[in-house]
Amino acid sequence: MIVVDWSAAGAPKTGKDSIWIAQAMGGEVKTENPAIRHAAEVRLADLIGTALAARERLLVGFDFGFGYPAGFAERVTGRADAPVLWDWLEAALRDGPDNANTHRELAARLNGMWAGGGPFWGNPARRDYPGLPRIRPELPAGLAAFRTTDVAARRAGGSPKSPWQLAGAGAVGAQMLTGLPVLSRLRRRFGAALSVWPFEAPDTPVVMAEVYPSMLRAEIRVALDDTAIRDEVQVRLLAMALSSLSAQGRLAPLFVSDAPPEILAEEGWILGVGQETALRAALPAQAEPPRLRDDCFAMPQGVNWLPVDEALGRLRAVLRPVAEAETVAVAQAAGRVLAEDCAARRANPPAPNAAVDGYGLAHAATGAGPQRLPLVEGRAAAGQPFSGTVPAGAAIRILTGAILPKGVDTVVLEEDTAPDGAAIVFDGPLKKGANTRAAGEDVMQGALALSAGHRLRPPDLALLTALGLAEVPAYRRLRVGVLSTGDELLSRPGISAAPHRIYDANRPMLLSLAAGWDYAPVDLGHVRDDPAAIAAALDHGAAGADVIVTSGGASAGDEDHVSRLLRESGTLSSWRIAMKPGRPLALALWNDTPVFGLPGNPVAALVCALIFARPALSMLAGGGWLEPQGFAVPAAFAKSKKPGRREYLRARLDVEGRAEVFASEGSGRISGLSWATGLVELPDEGAEVTPGDMVRFLPYSAFGVA
């Protein structure tokens, strides 16, 4: 497998924007960087010869177009046949051993074949080449700017440039003019042993094909660091992807295309266009699959009581995203976490337009004092652009959102004008650009719209959609398994119950918290305090969820079976957190799946879920760490608190905006959870709270609880 990044450099060149040859063998990729096209050609011939001698099959990908838009080849050679055109170009181009070459003269000569000037353009050189315009000309009738395959590549999110464009970022025109002659010579040299797809059937030992490394743009972006050279990274990744497809016997499907044969005969096709996902998925994983380390929750010896902030800091440090990324329609993406930065595909607004209803005019033709401007026929409205030009000194009726017609740079507000027959009058002066919105004044095309890790909310969907994004890369919803344990629990709500049994209150609470946080809740049910049953439930959870949240049995007592089991499996870390309510938080991995063992007590279970599980789950989901936003309010209560433990009190605001707390601090009082609208947080240190003192109130909404 060989992938070549070609270059049309006019002098020997290495590094950025030069020739890179990547050769994939097994799982390894070697790259070379010949400074001169001649040397690259010799090297490629060598590699092909070696493969043939070894009776190995070889695919050689070049990153330039093998064909031009339909109609070109016939005009130049008399035949709509790409290989004939390559030979023609081969005879026409001079390309010296120092890379000095005549591709611009050649483009000018080709342009001369059209009476009104041909399609090629772009000249970054100081010298002029008669017949080669520097800026894009009108295309000759019947020639498209892009081939069918380029259009397909654009649909898939790529941005291939037109083959007519010889200069500028990403342009390929010059590479084609200097590369196709090489293709022609290699083809002649290896005869029947070599075919060029799709013009010839790919059933020869050596197959050449056109490739477009930017298909792997997301992967390239990730692989690029400050020192890497983009050209090298992209040939390397593409060679790797192709060779791993080949190793899996899945290369053949790439050799199909979407265009009819008569177009293919002339235009060619980019290998893999239309099958980008297969290509991308073939890249061997660079990273370890997302996984937490076995000892990630381990606590250093001797740590006794862990302050809340330290516990939070540890969780934040060890947790990382475990869900994979996928592509999601923006309309379905609320609550999802972006897996990559999203850039604007289109500016907002895309074109300058009117910000009010009024009259559009050219500012330069107005002055101070009373102005009388005749109105042109017609009007410009949102979605109904005015196609003519508004002459200087005239005005046009324009409505909010209408694109500014040619000749208009300023809008006078309707209320500031009076009709005057077929004219309007108003008082000058106006400010240039008044009442208009500039293209991109909100967001420029290509600007960062939202960053990776952002959790999409309804307004974000508006932004992404306005910026032309229909799909975004987002992490799969985190699957949160919820398991209740305890012999006393009834497995179903509402059934008749003996006095020693209680209803499982935690499970619906924790499941709905997970759903409210935009995760996928997975109900793992309830199990008795029986190690085998708990182990089976954890197995089931680890298979179907990304994280398991248990409640009950998480302490160190005789009946604390969850912690015993996790301890025996070797990964338990019981964090004794200096906090009230809450007993130890049991943290462990079960078959690589993180387990959060919350206290059984519903009050403690909720507080621990809000304080610890919420930010931890967000880390696992790719959304980064979350801090609840609290605010200071006067206390409506008095309390004396000893140092050593942070306390969370069930609280709500009274009519005066002061925090009152639930009458009982008993942690079995579920009614207090419902009574409250949030928590008051008292600091780790001791405190004497008297009414009127400021305390920190954390509304439920600060924890994403609606």
Ligand code: AMP
């Ligand atoms: P444990 O953490 O298992 O020692 O349980 C502490 C207290 O919480 C006990 O009174 C349990 O009965 C109670 N409890 C445990 N799990 C639940 C649950 N899912 N719903 C309601 N109460 C529970």
Ligand code: MG
């Ligand atoms: Mg229990």
